[in-house]
Amino acid sequence: MASSPAILVQKYGGSSVADVPHIHAVADRVVRTVREGHQVVVVVSAMGNTTNELLALARQVSPRPGRRELDLLVSVGERVSMTLLAMAIEDRGVPAASFTGSQSGIITDDQHVSARVEEVRPHRIRRALDEGRVAIVAGFQGVSRGGEVTTLGRGGSDTTAVVLAAALGAAWCELCSDVDGVFTADPRVVPGARRLDSLSLDAAAALAQAGSKVIAADAVELARSWGVQLVSSDTRLPSGSGTRLPPGPTPAEVVGVAADTQLALLPAAAPAGLVGLDGAVRAWVPGVGALVDVRNLHHDLGGEPVATVSAVGRRLVTTPAWTARALAALDGLPVRAWWATGEGFSALVGRAEADPAQRRLHAALVEPGPAPANIG
Ligand code: ASP
Numbered sequence: 001m002a003s004s005p006a007i008l009v010q011k012y013g014g015s016s017v018a019d020v021p022h023i024h025a026v027a028d029r030v031v032r033t034v035r036e037g038h039q040v041v042v043v044v045s046a047m048g049n050t051t052n053e054l055l056a057l058a059r060q061v062s063p064r065p066g067r068r069e070l071d072l073l074v075s076v077g078e079r080v081s082m083t084l085l086a087m088a089i090e091d092r093g094v095p096a097a098s099f100t101g102s103q104s105g106i107i108t109d110d111q112h113v114s115a116r117v118e119e120v121r122p123h124r125i126r127r128a129l130d131e132g133r134v135a136i137v138a139g140f141q142g143v144s145r146g147g148e149v150t151t152l153g154r155g156g157s158d159t160t161a162v163v164l165a166a167a168l169g170a171a172w173c174e175l176c177s178d179v180d181g182v183f184t185a186d187p188r189v190v191p192g193a194r195r196l197d198s199l200s201l202d203a204a205a206a207l208a209q210a211g212s213k214v215i216a217a218d219a220v221e222l223a224r225s226w227g228v229q230l231v232s233s234d235t236r237l238p239s240g241s242g243t244r245l246p247p248g249p250t251p252a253e254v255v256g257v258a259a260d261t262q263l264a265l266l267p268a269a270a271p272a273g274l275v276g277l278d279g280a281v282r283a284w285v286p287g288v289g290a291l292v293d294v295r296n297l298h299h300d301l302g303g304e305p306v307a308t309v310s311a312v313g314r315r316l317v318t319t320p321a322w323t324a325r326a327l328a329a330l331d332g333l334p335v336r337a338w339w340a341t342g343e344g345f346s347a348l349v350g351r352a353e354a355d356p357a358q359r360r361l362h363a364a365l366v367e368p369g370p371a372p373a374n375i376g
């Protein structure tokens with residue numbers, strides 16, 4: 001009996017399907033993976049900036065658009081890219097079929113705009129694979145038990161890919177973007193950032209939590225709990241290149257820096273303003289106020305635009321000399337609060353300071369490489 005081919009999940013981000021030439025390039029890459037003997041499930045994001053454009057359109061119509069309607073609206077973006085990619089793949093002589101989140105069996109709770117996946121019933125995806133098709137799935141969306149279309153929060157296509165990989169027992173889940181893997185910092189902000197060949201899942205989770213945009217934080221968490229083999233790849237390079245994310249703890253050494261710029265600071269004196277924020281409050285910073293994640297709020301909250309800048313590496317928590325080094329790097333910048341807990345160091349700054357603060361932390365903590373003898 002022939003052994004069954006391995007299932008591979010490939011997710012392509014918005015910039016990888018931004019226009020027709022990009023869609024053709026993704027179709028070529030998918031077909032190449034099929035010809036290598038894999039069963040391929042493709043998860044796509046909306047083309048380019050589509051999601052932002054749809055959200056902006058909603059805001060032009062209503063200052064506080066309803067979340068149910070927002071979900072129906074933005075779920076359209078991924079449906080456009082999935083169908084176009086299916087057409088392009090079929091034209092290459094490889095059978096393909098596209099599926100919405102609901103058709104893929106992605107069952108969520110009913111928290112519109114930031115729904116959690118509760119169950120995956122990928123019967124139709126399996127059937128498509130059994131029929132020799134490439135299954136193309138609209139990322140970022142699911143369906144509630146009540147039959148409503150839901151979305152999984154910004155960046156949620158990564159989550160779709162990971163939950164499908166877990167449900168299908170995929171050998172790999174490849175997250176493809178226009179960046180060739182995970183870097184020690186955002187290379188657009190920090191010129192000295194280096195690509196990592198490998199990064200432990202715990203460290204990747206900490207970087208994602210800290211605001212790194214390479215992989216959605218929820219997706220890394222899910223990969224960790226479901227044991228999904230993740231790799232972060234460049235769409236323009238062959239399948240399998242990029243940064244591997246094997247299970248494992250955050251190392252002592254500083255692996256990277258990141259900033260979360262989607263935060264608003266509400267004064268501690270205004271707790272009434274926090275009603276209805278649905279878990280968006282990230283932290284109470286004593287004496288400073290409440291840090292609110294505005295990523296999935298979709299209405300104007302007010303508050304002061306702030307950012308956290310973080311460095312990930314356990315020695316920043318366990319070794320006072322390294323905490324001191326992080327603080328010294330930020331000397332002269334207006335740091336509102338800082339903490340060294342869990343997997344690393346974070347500081348609260350104004351949003352305008354996020355970029356220079358990342359460059360300073362990277363220069364002081366990552367670029368020097370191995371620790372000098374006197375600092376442990
Ligand atoms: N299109 C959605 C977003 O822009 C989901 C994704 O790209 O993963 O957030």
Ligand code: MG
Nearest residue numbers: 014045046051
């Ligand atoms: Mg997108």
